[in-house]
Amino acid sequence: MSEANTSAKKYTSLKEFFPFYLSEHSHPLNRALHFIGSSFALGFLLGFLSTHSLWNLLAALISGYFFAWIGHFLVEHNRPATFTYPFYSFISDWIMYAKMLTGRIPKT
Template sequence: MNTTAASTDPKAFSSFAEFYPFYLGEHSNRTCRRLHFVGSSLALACLTMLLVTGKPQYFLYGLLCGYGFAWLGHFGFEKNKPASFKRPLYSFMGDWVMYKDIWTGKIKL
């Protein structure tokens, strides 16, 4: 299957294993990846605050941080639309796999 961003509809993938190379292609810009990393880190901090304080607004803050930084990366630097618009679950999973891959050195920041 051709997984280039320009020719592939994210809905065409039948598994996350097929989707993830496409996802990485949608994150080839280093600044975009860095913004995703910052947003994901802040989202985890907000989740921690939610668990520590019990204040539900931290859930909203986490969503705003996670998606806000990611979308800034896509619209401002990657110049594409986030795949989350068409494959929200796979995109969410891809965010966290990429986050892990950055921490483990598989993907450069």
Template sequence: MEAKKYKSLQEFYPFYLSEHQNTTSRILHFIGTALVVLSLITGVLFHDWRFLLVIPFLGYGFAWVGHFFFEKNKPATFQYPGYSLASDFMLFWDLLSGKQNFKVK
């Protein structure tokens, strides 16, 4: 069976949410994305590129622990890197604003 081909981020995001149902995984994604944003801001403000070097490890590290140990699924990053990255930030904002909850019912 061939994987679905998503034509837009709007079409992809519901799939992304379906792959992020575990509370611990959502918390890990949130922490990782927050650290990515913090590291980016810190690196730019202090003109220190080392903060930029750790961004992939922070973002993917927390997210992949969530997937492999809690969701028990394969991260969408492998098949949809752009949509997945954008969706990470969308989920972060949705959790921050209360549009999504950490605990999925």
């Protein structure tokens, strides 16, 4: 879906938003990059919980977005939904992550 389509539709629920989110993450490499970034973010969050180092918290934030944005800008060639729907996008990323982890997301 193009950037123009992102702003044309107004999503009012996560249930309504999630299919759009998946369509914006249809390329397998983009999904893989999101999975890698989210995995690093979880690792850094665990590091933060054990050390209380704010550097780990910052690294969690950067690593999650770094890999995701590579996927959007260089692979999928679309604008991250985070810019328009930050809450729905954040939650959807973790739903997609869990589905990928458990093999419940189709490989496109």
